[in-house]
Amino acid sequence: xxxxxxxxxxxxxxxxxxxxxxxxxxxxxxxxxxxxxxxxxxxxxxxxxxxxxxxxxxxxxxxxxxxxxxxxxxxxxxxxxxxxxxxxxxxxxxxxxxxxxxxxxxxxxxxxx
Amino acid sequence: xxxxxxxxxxxxxxxxxxxxxxxxxxxxxxxxxxxxxxxxxxxxxxxxxxxxxxxxxxxxxxxxxxxxxxxxxxxxxxxxxxxxxxxxxxxxxxxxxxxxxxxxxxxxxx
Numbered sequence: 001x002x003x004x005x006x007x008x009x010x011x012x013x014x015x016x017x018x019x020x021x022x023x024x025x026x027x028x029x030x031x032x033x034x035x036x037x038x039x040x041x042x043x044x045x046x047x048x049x050x051x052x053x054x055x056x057x058x059x060x061x062x063x064x065x066x067x068x069x070x071x072x073x074x075x076x077x078x079x080x081x082x083x084x085x086x087x088x089x090x091x092x093x094x095x096x097x098x099x100x101x102x103x104x105x106x107x108x109x110x111x112x113x
Numbered sequence: 114x115x116x117x118x119x120x121x122x123x124x125x126x127x128x129x130x131x132x133x134x135x136x137x138x139x140x141x142x143x144x145x146x147x148x149x150x151x152x153x154x155x156x157x158x159x160x161x162x163x164x165x166x167x168x169x170x171x172x173x174x175x176x177x178x179x180x181x182x183x184x185x186x187x188x189x190x191x192x193x194x195x196x197x198x199x200x201x202x203x204x205x206x207x208x209x210x211x212x213x214x215x216x217x218x219x220x221x222x223x
Binding site: 006009032034041042043044045046049089091093099100101102103104105106 | 117144146148153154155156157158161163169171172203205207210211212213214215216217
């Protein structure tokens with residue numbers, strides 16, 4: 001059973017456009033929600049993360065929107081660039097489980113010039 | 114340079130031949146984890162460790178073993194590999210919530 005559901009599986013966006021990736025979870029005990037970025041041939045790298053006490057977090061062109069009541073969170077990439085083309089994973093964890101993480105299935109983003 | 118290293122990076126083996134994938138981190142992190150990445154399934158946690166001699170099962174532990182005898186090392190052991198363990202494996206370490214991933218090991222079991 002997938003603890004974190006991610007959509008879409010793939011996304012094609014024009015340069016300068018907004019990329020939006022969505023994730024949903026069921027376990028209300030999750031208290032940390034990171035997004036990871038992975039380039040081909042590399043390991044995932046932390047992009048941005050949020051905790052449920054805030055509804056939005058922004059770092060540069062990347063924003064996480066968090067809806068606690070709907071148990072959903074999303075990644076918005078503003079002014080998308082070809083260099084943003086990568087696979088993006090959302091994840092969730094519970095603070096008291098010693099680093100046990102649940103990842104979404106990933107979204108392959110292609111930004112076309 | 115702070116990093117997580119894995120060896121080997123690529124491995125082709127045959128069913129039933131025991132193998133070990135090594136993982137080492139130089140950041141003095143307490144937490145370490147192993148994941149497998151498969152198309153359409155994302156990253157799934159195999160085992161994780163909260164400190165030396167403390168390990169716990171993740172989502173997909175069947176067919177794998179781990180040990181944590183030193184803080185910096187967290188080897189993944191496949192005692193009798195099977196074709197369904199063909200995958201891309203990642204080791205990760207973390208101090209708090211931020212995980213740092215290694216470069217990956219692509220394993221093929223024939």
